[in-house]
Amino acid sequence: MKYLKHKLYGSLFNLFKIFPVSENRISFIIDSNESFKGNLDYIKKEFERRGNFEFNFFYKDKLSLGSFKKLATSQYVFLNDNFFPMAFMSFKNQAKVVQLWHAPGASKKFGGSVASPDELEMLSKISDNTDYLITSSKRIEDYYAEAFQIDKSKIKALGLPRLDYYFENHDLDKIKSEFCKRYGCDSNKKIILYAPTFRDERKYNNIFDYLDLKSFNEILGKEYVLALRLHPKIRDFYDGNIESSEDYVDCSDYESEQELMMISDVLITDYSSIMIEFAILNKPILFFIYDLENYLATERGFYYDFKTTVPGKLVYTSEELTDAIKNKDFDKDRLSSFTKTQFDEIDGQSSKRVVDFLLNRGR
Known part of the structure; x- marks a missing residue:
């Protein structure tokens, strides 16, 4: 019963897997108050520099059939914080789900480092449905692997996109x-x-x-x-x-x-x-x-x-x-x-590295 609403959410989303993925569609999962939006804004701007992409902001608590369809047919899906229905959402193989996480580095323990057994199971399911977790340094990979209950092969130390702000005029x-x-x-x-x-x-x-x-x-x-x-x-x-x-x-x-x-x-x-x-x-x-x-x-x-x-x-x-x-x-x-x-790099190029990595199909 504890995760029933997340299961129902995931089940509804999964109905839309019948539709094909649109190669130029990019979705950003976000709260209605647009908290932690910085990373997503910088990724969006970087994709805009690369070509003609369609951007979709998927608001967690403003559900509609149209929003589910756009999310399910996106080539890239970006998150910036926790989203528990992800544990029960199944994306097509062509789609890439990327957790950017809003905080740089590793300081206070969080997530799986302090979680209960039930919470660990939920985090593991979410990570199974996540293709990449972006961090700021290879030296903190072990901490993030524990916090997200994710395989280290999915962790990519490409930098935090919103920190590119400090290198602008x-x-x-x-x-x-x-x-x-x-x-x-x-x-x-x-x-x-x-x-x-x-x-x-x-x-x-x-x-x-x-x-x-x-x-x-x-x-x-x-x-x-x-x-x-x-x-x-x-x-x-x-x-x-x-x-x-x-x-x-x-x-x-x-x-x-x-x-x-x-x-x-x-x-x-x-x-x-x-x-x-x-x-x-x-x-x-x-x-x-x-x-x-x-x-x-x-x-x-x-x-x-x-x-x-x-x-x-x-x-x-x-x-x-x-x-x-x-x-x-x-x-x-x-x-x-x-x-x-x-930080592995402090150079204002984090957004570029993330988008390069994705457009080069994980290479």
């Missing part, structure tokens, strides 16, 4: 100016982006119980503005009040996290995977880990030793954090080894 002065105008901050100051992740234990989500904002701004306020970007779940598990003030700006509603990273001079985070993407920018990262021992004991864990691997200095108190920024003590030596593990 952007008017960063304009982006920063518009950001500061929107949030009422001084565009002459450097931006410190603080992006804490969500904790299951409510008290540790009260970030301002641990960060002394008054002292932080007294010491750093002339040079920096603090921009806060919260994990979406924190507000549901937070006892205090998080509103923009003169002490910081709350930019949690800012649409493009990539723009924020580009205009920020320093990142403060903790256990968030944002560290992986920010690391390719070769800018300082500080890890404000006031609850490290509790997090390691109670949360899902990492694919590596956190203390010795993350790409920046570890700080445990507000005073240590402020001192590190003031003295520019960032321990950037860790950045190089970390990015070499997480």
